[in-house]
Amino acid sequence: MATTSDSSVSFDETDTRSDEMNSTIEQWVDDLVAGVDDAQASEEFQEWLDVQSRFHDYSYRNTLLIKRQCPEATRVAGYRTWQEDFDRYVQEGESAIWIWAPIITKQCPECENSPSYHENSDCDYDQTPPEEWSKGLVGFRPASVFDISQTDGEPLPELDTEAIGDADDLVDRLTDAADELGVTVRIVPEAEWAHGEAKGICEQLSLVDVQPLVEVRDRENEADLARTLIHEYAHTLLHFDVDDDTERSKREVEAEAVAYVVGRYCELDTSGSAFYLAAWESDDPEVVRERLGRISRTAAELIDVLEESSAC
Secondary structure, eight states: OOOOTTOSOOOOSSTTHHHHHHHHHHHHHHHHHHHHHHHHHSHHHHHHHHHHTTSOOOOHHHHHHHHHHOTTOOOEEOHHHHHHHHOEEEOTTOOOEEEEEEEEEEOOTTTOOOHHHHHTSSOOOOSSOGGGSOEEEEEEEEEEEEEGGGEEESOOOOOOOOOBSOOTTHHHHHHHTHHHHTOEEEEEOGGGOOSTTOSEEEEESOSSOOSEEEEEEOOSOHHHHHHHHHHHHHHHHHTTTOOOGGGHHHHHHHHHHHHHHHHHHTTOBOTTHHHHHHHHOTTOTTHHHHTHHHHHHHHHHHHHHHHHHOOO
16 A cells, blocks of 8 residues: 655645545545555465464453563463464573463353362262263463563564654654643653553553653654654544543554554655554454544644644
């Protein structure tokens, strides 16, 4: 999905400026939706999806346990799973991350205990023999897993979601815009980054200061650094006071769609956003169009802020 065919787009101050901006943004969002469809159908995405499907979807309780023991964890699996499914090996001396694994075995239809516990219980169920009982959850046991950072071996397939192009002074103008947007922004050196593989985060500055804090991981690719700043700014404008985990994927869709539109306006190639959104909303790219109004308003606000500093 090329993004250079309509480079140097500008929205001059005219009576029709708002209509022209909305029309252009709507067309770009249509292009993004088409790009997500193409991305989903690609061999690269299907290979990535196949690998992701082999990772276990952990419960909320286990997710908290993992993050408490290894805050930077991104992909975890058991010792043998790393070997057999991914051809990777846990490095010598690595400490395990402990979680609760479900115990699934035959269970009594009445007391719901496993056969061994049932024998020592007061339950007198005897209508069917234990070998005919259905399997079910009878408890949990400690189990060890390891993060991908603790392993070596064959690389996992990655999606190329980076923006590319000549960012010029865009990063500087975006950081200068923080005050006008009511945001505190920090570009954190790679060596000091404490948020795993995330490129950026948006959170409350402190318990006293409720101003949004945006932190982005520094990198050589300034076009992608700018795209990440725009993405996190979109979160501050759209989602900072929203606390609903069920909407998380749709919030990512909105923020990345804004980053795509504003990045495209600034003549960056943000076609990698299609893979980003495919990974979040692989079953429904139309959610981008459904949220067009919110995406359009936020993109327009950020474009206006950038235009005030100078033309992109």
